[in-house]
Amino acid sequence: MTTWATSIVPVPAMTIALHPPTERVARVDASAAESWVREWDAAELPAGVSVEWETRAWRSIGRQRVPVRLRLQDPFAVASFARGETSRRWRTLTGRVSRVRDALGESDEITATIRRHGATLTDVSPERFNQILAASAWLLHNDVEGMRPRQLPIRGVDSKWFGANRGLVSALVLAAGGREALGIVASDPLVRVRVLDPDLVPGGVSDFAASREQLRGLGPGQRVTFVFENLESVLAMPPWPGAVVVHGSGYAVDVIGELPWVRTAPVIYWGDLDSDGFAILHRLRSHLPEVQSVLMDEQTLLAHRDLWVSDPTPATGSLTNLTRDEGTARDRLIREGHARLEQERIPWDTALAALRRAASAVGA
Structure with a gap:
C-alpha cells in the first residue's frame, strides 16, 4: 500500500x-x-x-x-x-503522504522514509500526526545542536512526547535535510551495579545506577564480575568477597563490554535459558571473549523441565560466540518448540551453588 x-x-x-x-x-x-x-x-x-x-x-x-x-x-x-478498513487506511495514507511531501519535500530519501514508516504514518491519530509533521518541519529549519528535548520550543513537544516519537521524527528530518544526526542530546541509559564486597567501596555507595561515562571512571578492584540478565537476581545477591554484580540486559551488555575495569577480572554471565538470553551472551562475548556462562547448558534446562514456559517471540539468527554446550542448549530449546527457562524460576540455592563453583573455577 x-x-x-x-x-x-x-x-x-x-x-x-x-x-x-x-x-x-x-x-x-x-x-x-x-x-x-x-x-x-x-x-x-x-x-x-x-x-x-x-x-x-x-x-x-x-x-x-x-x-x-x-x-x-x-x-x-x-x-x-475493497471498502471498509482498507479503503479508510488508503485515504488516510495518501492524504498524509501528500502532506509530508508538501512540508518536507519530495526527495528519494523522503520517499524511502515514508515507505519504511508507512504503517506508523497511517495508524497514528490525526492529532499526533499533525504534531509529528509540525515538529519535523520546525526541526528541519532550526539548529538544535546540543539541545535536550526539554528545551525544544515546539508547542506540545516535551521529553516524554519526543521519546515516544523520536524515531519517526528523526527519520523524516534527516531524510529531508541530508543530515547524519539531529544533534539533540539523548539521555544516556543507566546501568545498575552492586558492589558485593564492602572493602571495595569503603564508606562509599555500593548499590547504584550510572551512565556509560560515569562507569568508565570506576575502578573497584574486583576479582570477579557477575553479569545477570534478571534484575531481581542482581538484587538478591549476598555479600561476596571481591565481587561486583551488574544488571546486563539488552543495551547494558554493550556498555559493560567497553568498561576498562570489567576487563581486569573474570566475567561470569547468567541469563535466561531462552533465545534472548543466548543472544545477550553472544553480544557480551563479542566484547569479552573469555566470558564464562553459568546455568546456560542443556543439563540445567532438562533438570527444570517442569518450569519451562513458551517463548512468544523467539529471536533467530546465527550466534557464533556460543560454546558447544551453550549451542546444544539453544538447539534443544528450538526443538522443544521454542521453550524457555527464566532464571528466576531456578531455585535460589541451586543458583548460588552454581555461581560459587563458577567463581572458584576462575580463581575468584
Whole structure:
C-alpha cells in the first residue's frame, strides 16, 4: 500500500480473474450460470472498476458473452472496491503522504522514509500526526545542536512526547535535510551495579545506577564480575568477597563490554535459558571473549523441565560466540518448540551453588 502511495502505478493497477463457468458447467446447471452472468452485468462498481467481457463459442449452447476479469484502474479504485478498513487506511495514507511531501519535500530519501514508516504514518491519530509533521518541519529549519528535548520550543513537544516519537521524527528530518544526526542530546541509559564486597567501596555507595561515562571512571578492584540478565537476581545477591554484580540486559551488555575495569577480572554471565538470553551472551562475548556462562547448558534446562514456559517471540539468527554446550542448549530449546527457562524460576540455592563453583573455577 505504501509503495503505491509513493510511486506511479501502472494501469491497470490490478486485475482479478473471475473464472467464468465452462461450457461443461453451464450445461450441467444453465440456470446458475445465467444467474452468475446477470449478477455481474448488473453489478454497481466503484469508479475505476470495470468488468471485462469475452464471447465464448460453445457447441452445445452457442455464443455466450461472459465476464472474465475485473479491471481496477488505479490504487484508489482498488481501495474503493475493497471498502471498509482498507479503503479508510488508503485515504488516510495518501492524504498524509501528500502532506509530508508538501512540508518536507519530495526527495528519494523522503520517499524511502515514508515507505519504511508507512504503517506508523497511517495508524497514528490525526492529532499526533499533525504534531509529528509540525515538529519535523520546525526541526528541519532550526539548529538544535546540543539541545535536550526539554528545551525544544515546539508547542506540545516535551521529553516524554519526543521519546515516544523520536524515531519517526528523526527519520523524516534527516531524510529531508541530508543530515547524519539531529544533534539533540539523548539521555544516556543507566546501568545498575552492586558492589558485593564492602572493602571495595569503603564508606562509599555500593548499590547504584550510572551512565556509560560515569562507569568508565570506576575502578573497584574486583576479582570477579557477575553479569545477570534478571534484575531481581542482581538484587538478591549476598555479600561476596571481591565481587561486583551488574544488571546486563539488552543495551547494558554493550556498555559493560567497553568498561576498562570489567576487563581486569573474570566475567561470569547468567541469563535466561531462552533465545534472548543466548543472544545477550553472544553480544557480551563479542566484547569479552573469555566470558564464562553459568546455568546456560542443556543439563540445567532438562533438570527444570517442569518450569519451562513458551517463548512468544523467539529471536533467530546465527550466534557464533556460543560454546558447544551453550549451542546444544539453544538447539534443544528450538526443538522443544521454542521453550524457555527464566532464571528466576531456578531455585535460589541451586543458583548460588552454581555461581560459587563458577567463581572458584576462575580463581575468584
